[in-house]
Amino acid sequence: MVAPMDEMTDIATMSPDTAPEAPKRPAHNLPTETVTQVRHYTDRLFSFRTTRPRSLRFRSGEFVMIGLVGDNGRPILRAYSIASPAWDEELEFYSIKVQDGPLTSKLQHIQPGDEIILKPKPVGTLVHDALLPGKRLWFFATGTGFAPYASLLREPQTWEDYDEVIITHTCRDVAELTYGRELVEALPDDPLIGEMVAGKLRYYPTTTREESPKMGRITTLIESGELFADLGIPPLDPKSDRAMVCGSLAFNLDMKAILEGAGLREGANSEPAEFVIEKAFVG
């Protein structure tokens, strides 16, 4: 049976509006990398690895802009801490899934083989260069604020420069600690830094909304002295202690007040001091 004329498709007479769509070419000239692995932890958290541009040099702890092409063909770019160390052949990222977030509503669906945009311009303050030499290094994280420490914990300089490294990670639920816990537990078996880690690493995970062995905001546990009692170490001292802080704005401000109250000064790449801070997200 022949279809009626108004249902027939005549390519030659079609207007540009109705012509079959040509394969979409991205409306950008930004560099892309290929996704090699994806792992989901909860309905809000996942990690993924990508190829690394040969030209990309970065310091462990820095962040870059990554993204995808939006439905309108325009790139959607966001800041992401590089979670892999500077020596790794690939790049790793640890990500939130915001269900109505412009980027992560799409990014959460990436699969190995997909391309993501990656601007190879690393920057950031959570770097060893921004701290003065010290004996004990604290990594304070909430939520995805663990990401820069996933890089720094696998960085040999972290273990060469300090006698003791303490990583605290506070999340609402136990499952939200998984990425960090697995990474920390794997460090002693790491072929590059395993031996350096021995006897130096302390891991202090806490939850605030689900029962776990250690509950409470890290700020509360510092102020009550419980953190130091649990670890059997003296309170923060600007002579020996150095700190990095990465979490929400509220967390960062509370930690800044605590660290300054203990006599530590905020440092920067241009002027190293006793602690550094970076937001894990805006808003």
Ligand SMILES: Cc1cc2nc3c(=O)[nH]c(=O)nc-3n(C[C@H](O)[C@H](O)[C@H](O)COP(=O)(O)OP(=O)(O)OC[C@H]3O[C@@H](n4cnc5c(N)ncnc54)[C@H](O)[C@@H]3O)c2cc1C
């Ligand atoms: C310096 C820097 C480094 C960052 N590194 C990372 C990283 O390593 N991993 C990562 O997942 N995100 C990171 N972010 C946040 C990231 O840039 C995006 O905001 C996030 O990917 C969500 O993008 P979106 O477009 O889906 O939503 P957006 O419009 O960017 O955010 C929507 C809302 O979601 C919430 N939100 C955004 N990001 C987070 C988060 N990470 N944790 C909890 N709530 C969040 C905030 O309330 C925000 O207002 C970083 C941000 C900055 C400034």
Ligand SMILES: NC(=O)c1ccc[n+]([C@@H]2O[C@H](COP(=O)([O-])OP(=O)(O)OC[C@H]3O[C@@H](n4cnc5c(N)ncnc54)[C@H](OP(=O)(O)O)[C@@H]3O)[C@@H](O)[C@H]2O)c1
């Ligand atoms: N995590 C979830 O299950 C969930 C689910 C849906 C939506 N969201 C939304 O996503 C956004 C980010 O959530 P998130 O859980 O990733 O980050 P978050 O709200 O910053 O909380 C992460 C952890 O940090 C603690 N914390 C928050 N502010 C602090 C401060 N000032 N000092 C010390 N500790 C502090 C929280 O404790 P408290 O629990 O005491 O706040 C929690 O354990 C929020 O807007 C949230 O409403 C989160």
